[in-house]
Amino acid sequence: MEKAFAEIIKQIGENPDRDGLIDTPKRAAKAFEFLTEGYRRDVDQVVNGALFESDFNEMVVVSGIELYSLCEHHMLPFIGQCHVAYIPNGKVLGLSKVARIVDLYARRxxxxxxxxxxxxxxxxxxxxxEGVGVIIEARHMCMMMRGVEKQNSVMRTSAMLGAFKENQATRNEFLSLIRKP
Incomplete structure (x- = not known):
C-alpha cells in the first residue's frame, strides 16, 4: 500500500522524496488500514459474548453514534451519526457492542x-x-469537496425490520426518541 501511495503522489505531480512527503506513503497506508479495519474483524469478535438474558421488552435506543466511513465510489469520507433501536426478545446486547457493530461496517x-x-x-x-430500527444521517465529502460542492447537504437513510416495519406506533416512538430538542 505504501508503494501505491508513493505512486499516487508522483501521479499528481508531487515529489514523494521532498521533505514534507518522505514518510507520507507510510502514514497514508497506516491511516487507510485503520479506516478499513472492518474487513479484518467479524461480528462474533465484536460482540464477544456480550448478549445477556433479560426480561426487559421495551425499546432500547442508542442515538448519536458517530460514524466515519469511506464511500466506495470515490473513496472519500462520509461522516455522521447513527441511531439504533431494538426491542429485546429475552436478551439485551451490551451497550458498547451496538457502537462496535456500527464501526465494524462503517470501516469498509x-x-x-x-x-x-x-x-x-x-x-x-x-x-x-422483535424489531430493529436504524437511521443514519451523514455528510458526504464527495458531494461537498468535488462534483456539485453542496456544503449543507445531509443524506438520511433508514432500515426498519420486524416491529419497526410492521407497526407505525413503534416506528413513531423511535423517531420521536431520536429527535433533537
Whole structure:
C-alpha cells in the first residue's frame, strides 16, 4: 500500500522524496488500514459474548453514534451519526457492542444505504429482537469537496425490520426518541 501511495503522489505531480512527503506513503497506508479495519474483524469478535438474558421488552435506543466511513465510489469520507433501536426478545446486547457493530461496517468501503441495512440486519441476527430500527444521517465529502460542492447537504437513510416495519406506533416512538430538542 505504501508503494501505491508513493505512486499516487508522483501521479499528481508531487515529489514523494521532498521533505514534507518522505514518510507520507507510510502514514497514508497506516491511516487507510485503520479506516478499513472492518474487513479484518467479524461480528462474533465484536460482540464477544456480550448478549445477556433479560426480561426487559421495551425499546432500547442508542442515538448519536458517530460514524466515519469511506464511500466506495470515490473513496472519500462520509461522516455522521447513527441511531439504533431494538426491542429485546429475552436478551439485551451490551451497550458498547451496538457502537462496535456500527464501526465494524462503517470501516469498509460502501454506500450509506448498504451500511444502514448491514447494521440493521446484524442487530436483528445477533439479538433475535422483535424489531430493529436504524437511521443514519451523514455528510458526504464527495458531494461537498468535488462534483456539485453542496456544503449543507445531509443524506438520511433508514432500515426498519420486524416491529419497526410492521407497526407505525413503534416506528413513531423511535423517531420521536431520536429527535433533537
Amino acid at each position: 468501503l460502501q454506500i450509506q444505504e448498504g451500511l444502514t441495512t448491514q447494521i440493521a440486519n446484524t442487530m436483528m441476527d445477533v439479538t433475535n429482537a
